[in-house]
Amino acid sequence: MPESILLDITIVIVLGVGAQWAAWRFRLPSILLLLLVGFLAGPVLGLLSPQSLQGDWLFAFVSLSIGIILFEGGLSLRLSELREVGGTVLNLTTIGALITWGLGAAGLHYILEYNVPLSILIGAILIVTGPTVVIPLLRHVQPKGRVGTVAKWEGITIDPVGAILAVLVLETLLLLNDPSRAEAGVNAAVEHVAIGLGLEIFVALGISVAATMLLVFVLRQRMVPDFLRNAVTLMVVVAAFVVSNVLQHESGLLTTTLMGIALANQPFVSVQHIVEFKENLQVLLIGSLFVLLSARLELSALEYIDLRVLVFLGLLIFIVRPVAVFVSAVRSNLDWEEKAFLSWMAPRGVVAAAVASLFAFQLRPVYPEAVDGMVPVVFAVIVGTVAIYGLTAAPLAQWFGLADPNPNGLLFVGAAPWVRMVARQVQANVLSETVLDEVDLYGLGRLLITIPNDEVASLTALHFSEVFESTDVHQLAAGPDSRHGGEDEMPKHMRGRPLFGGSTHYQSLKEHVDEGGTVALLTLADDYAEDEQQEYYTADELSDHYDDFSLVPLFILSEGDVEVVSEMDQFRLRPDDRLLALLGPEANEPGSLGKPGTTDGGASPVEESAFEVVDIHDDENDGAEE
Incomplete structure (x- = not known):
């Protein structure tokens, strides 16, 4: 293989994956960065030559990649979701x-x-939105x-619909401009479109059903070992697309979409392993596609971007999309806020880019x-819709009350007395007047697994991996042998992040509470605030630093956030932060730790250790709403 080709492939992969990581890191729409780095790598810097990114091989790769992406998108669709919104979805498509x-x-x-002919063709191309842009945006907005x-x-579902319409329009234009067939006239062209549409649907339905039945049969009969399941699935999808x-x-795009929907809704075999594999593959494909397609542009293409294009973009965003949504949802059960949000959700993606590039190549002689x-x-x-929708959809959804601006909710798995004590104190603090506007627990952002069985806890962590990011799944060890180096320690890939610190585990916390320990809300004393806020601690270091009393740090409550104290994390206490901690039984002894509103003769170990008490759990707090 020539080194130049190998270098081009490497550049595409590095830029595609790197841009998506940067987008995740800085909370930006990934497609904007992908288009930007592709354009910079192509016509601007010359790392990828636009002239070399031509030919049938590119369009074949693009078409097949989109088919795989639509298959993965179909796997996320459940027919049960259509009970309430099926009519609206049908009308929109x-x-x-x-x-x-x-x-x-x-x-x-x-x-x-x-x-007029080109207007009709490009209008059909711009119907599509697609999972490559909508799904990441929905994941961001929630x-x-x-x-x-x-x-x-x-x-x-709109992707194959728009692509099929665009293909039929293209074939009609080529038919009408073919001198050997032009005399057939418009009637023949209309007949060609009708027959083509019927064949598209018939072939797609037939191939998708047959391929799905074959794949389900092979997997259900265990004719394929586990390590080949994903490869065989990909093989069948590619074969169905090509046939x-x-x-x-x-018709392959509709085929793979229907195949994904059918496979996701059949009850015979699990498709979880397929979903995970396709999600990983999709990251590579999406990155490569956008980099390749944007790198094909010439610098001279900028000459066509003028004020008229901006006016047309405004027409699509502010008039066309709202009219389409409100007409389609006129008899639906959606309220006006939901309709307004859908009116602001039509970013164009890789299908529009790929189809436009392919059609421009085929229409050049005409x-x-x-x-x-x-x-x-x-x-x-594409750039305009992704930029505008991507940067404004989340604030708009929050303004309409359709999304949580900062999902800090904590989902506890486990209901031991000490767990309920901690959860009650967190909730009581959140519902207090001083913090109600700062911390919104509408959305669940983290999972805390606090059950006395490592195997069940690990299964819970794996089960919820679809809902929560791995960095947001925390698991409390059941006992001392379950922690690092212990004989009962679970493999890292099968458990959540270690919860709390040091020798802390389920049994130690239970004993802590059984012996009279209590949950308290602490803040830095004024005399210590200036020095202490500069210090970073792990959970172990904080417990050791204040060893004149027993303290297990649990959560840090700050402005707009609830931070889980994890064993591997470092955190900093600022003057306005509050530390929710489990204190030892000595904290309840007379003269040791006073409850809010009381005074004691002795100095509190907490006060000597730079902390002041904001609130402390007692039986009266049991009446707090849950």
Whole structure:
């Protein structure tokens, strides 16, 4: 393999994955960074030559990659989700698609002055949104209830619909411009479209059902070992995509989408391992696709981006999308806030970019001058919609009350007395007047597993790995042998992050409470605040530093956040922070630790250790609402 080709492949992978990591790290829409690094690597810096990124191999790779991405998207769709929103989803992918197509084509013709055939074609391309942009955006926004389901279903199912319509329009244009068949006229073109649409649906349904049945049979009969399951699944998906395309041009996208939906909703075999594999593969494919497609642009493409393009973009965002949504949802059970949010959720993605690039290549002999601006305009719409929706969707959802601005909710698994004591104190603090506006526990952000069985706890951590990030799953060891180096320690990949610190485990905390320990809310004393806020501690160091009394740090409550004290973390206490800790029984002795509103003759060990008491748990707190 020539070194230049190997270098190009390496650059694409590094930029694709690196841009997605940077987007996650800095909370930016990943597609914006992917398009930016691709454009910089291609025409700007010349790391990737636009001339070398041409040819049938690229479009074949792009088409197959999109098919795999749509299959993965279909795996996330459950038919049970359609009970409430099925009609709305159907209307958005039919009526809404037609409205978007018609108004978009009109804007292309009257604003950008494209001829009618090209306006109709580009309008069909811009119907699609797609899972490559919608799913990451939904993951970032985390909307509640029906609106997230509608957006997810529309984003995945509209891709093959828009792609099929665009292909049929393209074939019609090529038919009408073919001198050998032009005399057939418009009637023949309409007939061609109708027959093509019917064949697309028939072939896609047939191939997807057959491929799904074959795959389910093979997996259910255990004809494939575990280590080959993902590979065999990918093989069947690719084969179904190719066979479908051979039988009917560009029907493969619909085939893989239907196959993913069918596989996700069959009751015979688990598809969890397939979902995890496809999610990892999707990261690589999405990154590679956007870098490759944006690197193909020439610097001269910027000449086509002018004020008219911005006006057209505004038309799509502020008029076309809201009209399509409100008309499609006119008889739905969605309230106006949900409709308004859906009106602000139509970013274009990799399918639009890929189809535009492919069609421009095929239409060049027919419209040699007009197609030069086709790809830049579509990319401008992609960048504009992703930037505007990506940067504003989350604040808008929070304003409408459809999303939690900062999901700090804590989900406790386990109900021992000491666990309820801790949870009650956290809740009582959150519901107090001084912090109610600072910490919103509407959304659940972290999982705390506090049960006296490591095996069950580990299974719980694995089960909830789909809901919570691995960094947000914390697991308390059952006993001393379950901690690092212990004979009963579970493998790292099968458990959550170690919860709390030092020799802390379930049994030690239980004994702590049984002997009279209590949960208290502490803050830094004024005399110590200036020095202590500069210190970073691990949970072990904090317990050791204040060894004149028994203290197990549990949570740090600060402005707008609830921080879980994990064994491996370092944290800093600031003057306004409060430390929720489990204190030893000596804290309840007379003269040792006074409850709020009381005075004691002796000096408190807590006060000597730079802490003041804000609140302390006692039986009166048991009446707090849960």
